[in-house]
Amino acid sequence: MTFGILSYGAYVPRLRLQRKVIADANSWFNAALKGLGKGERAMANWDEDPVTMAVEAARDALVGHDRDGVTAVTLASTTFPFLDRLNAGVVTGALNLDESTASNDISGTQRAGTTALLQALNSRGQTLVAAAEKRDSNAASPLEMQTGDGAAALLIGEGEPVAKLLASATRSADFVDHFRTIDSGTDYGWEERWIRDAGYMTIVPPAIKAALDKAGLTPADINHFVMPAVLPKLANAMAKKAGIPEAAVRDNLSAVCGDTGAAHALVMLVHALEQAKAGERILVVGFGQGVDVMLFEVTPANEKKTGRLGVSGHLARRREETNYNKFLAFNDVVEIERGMRSEADKLTALSAMWRNRGAVTSFTGGKCEKCGTLQYPISRICVNPNCGAVDTQKPEPFADKTGRINSYTADRLTYSPDPPACYGMIQFEEGGRWMMDFTDVDEKDLEVGRNMRMMFRVKDIDNQRGFRRYFWKAAPVAAGGN
Template sequence: MKGLASIYGYGAYIPIYRIETKEIARVHTKGGEKAPVKTKSLPGPDEDSLTIAYEAAKNALKRAGIDPSLIEALYIGSESPPYAVKPSATVIAEALGFSRKLYGIDMEFACKAGTTAVISVAALVSAGVIKYGVGIGTDTAQGRPGDELEYTAAAGAAAYVLGPLSRDSVATIEHVYSYVTDTPDFWRREGEKFPMHTFRFTGDPAYFHHIESAARGLMEETGLKPSDFNYVVFHQPNVKFPQRMAQMLGFTEEQLRLGLLSGEIGNTYAAASLIGLANVLDHAKPGERILVVSFGSGAGSDALSIVVEEGIEARRKLAPKVSHYLSRKKLVDYAYYLKYRRYIHGVT
């Protein structure tokens, strides 16, 4: 059996609160009802990227069925940690009862930090440094009021428990490929509350060039082609970019459908492609192959080829599916949105 590591458990979490695009447009512009992203998720007043990561990790552990004390690595990818100086990894590890002999770290590479966390933990497993570890992508993304990002910047988390290669696992990461360049399409300086971006430059040459390069690089190294994959998941800052990317690479709408969730929940940044993968795993059958390609501004992409294993059938029913979080939602107006995102100074 070939591969880097196996996925023993996976879990997602999406906050219950949503705001409709047309509600944001009512305040700032017109035409929000025509936007492909209809609603976006937002954290409640008692939620942040750490708490939602905890919820996702708890779901992943339920599916894995592994004693938490056996977890010896926790890598968290996020660009919205609640502390500027203090790791989220130690809080989550303590709360879930992970081993004190722990390789724990908070990572940042914009929206690809989650897949990089998963690959890093898988590499520790493959090298024999640890037996089990957890990789998480989590974000409560920020968008300046009135900016384009405000229509899509959302909240969500996904976690993956990784371990030695096994047919009894959920899936196997069979190959990975990463591609990066210095492309400054999006950034936030120290002390600034909101990020800056270069508008359409974020699409081309940033998003499209990096995802295409990573996907083609993986397929060249493995000898695989688009028809060898049953599903494909791309980073999803909106709906149109992944759809165009699929056409560029030769994937069909059906291969893309299950992994494209941004129309319902917005762009969950470091969690986006990993939540899409979780939704695919909620439906996939043993033997099917999945291509996941993330994108992080600055800029880079991770590509992962994943094969579904026999253990998926029994394990996926042990924790809430992504559809559970998609179906439970509470709409709020723009005033509550500002309050929940703490954009109104002096309101807690």
């Protein structure tokens, strides 16, 4: 049995905001934005946040793997929706993992993702490492153009790994290239040339050399160089200084996704693994108040087909978004009049949420042990009229089941942050049905019989108290079946 990366997955939101529309809207104030107005950035839907994206990336990574083996879940982000609630605990519940699973949040730096991965690789047991980011930014700022929303996940443990760790190095340095406080809300960045010359170019190379020396390898042995950076050509300059071949420098996905912050090193690692061949070596750099460096070697197991979407599949699952005002509204950059129907008190009864956590968070229904009928939610009495047995149901997970639309409504009278509110009856293929909200679907694409899959999303947000409720919604099945 070998220890290493057993599997990997990713999630990139379906919406892709065109940078040109950002530049066109704000160039009257900052003409320099036109130079950044190429390509597109991943844009989270109104009901997506780091927790929901981490769940989707983790589900992608767990395709074909037994979840019972997972002993720990670590979630890395600098934009957690909750400051005093275990965000990784929500992910653990949504994945329907055993309550004995250890959960942990890691934050406070842009290298939180690589730090979480390095800790998992230096431990024992099977750890699911996820990183997700959804950074707020000021309108007309370069950060608004450069960033993107997304997540990645890797399953670490003993077995038949797709990649094994050859060596690592880490270094702490309180070099402040940018910062964000609880009060500020958005990042404050420093001058780019200073960040490049005094930060990356002095802190990173010694750590790269240390990792290579531990592995007994030379820079020329690196096939894939993963180093996220929004500064143009910085990864190329770093590779040159370290002696790594320029051909090894990985695309930072700026044109098709944007920088996903603490998640981006893992997003790029997943993208590299999707394309890497057995025997190739991947060098990963995570920068932020120091540096993490990890050197991996890809194994033949990486060539096995899994059915996951990964980065490539999610990048293909896209819808072009040209409405900049929608982006501003979704991210509360502007305050819009939402109407009287939005004023209902959304107080969440925490006691009821706890009692129903299996049905709500894990989306667990029931299966009658007498007749085999599936139903959601679980109840004491079987819904099969020819059965009606009492206390014969055992828990049955519905989150990974697919279904079809039995009926649908596109409602413009009820309040929705993204009208119309689309919902309807989903008939699950294996049995059971449920009336539920739809997400990531256009009104024109609604039709009876359409295949739908379940996705973990924000149900609604209690703006009075700052609490957000999560639940499952139905979304169109993407190409590849996920």
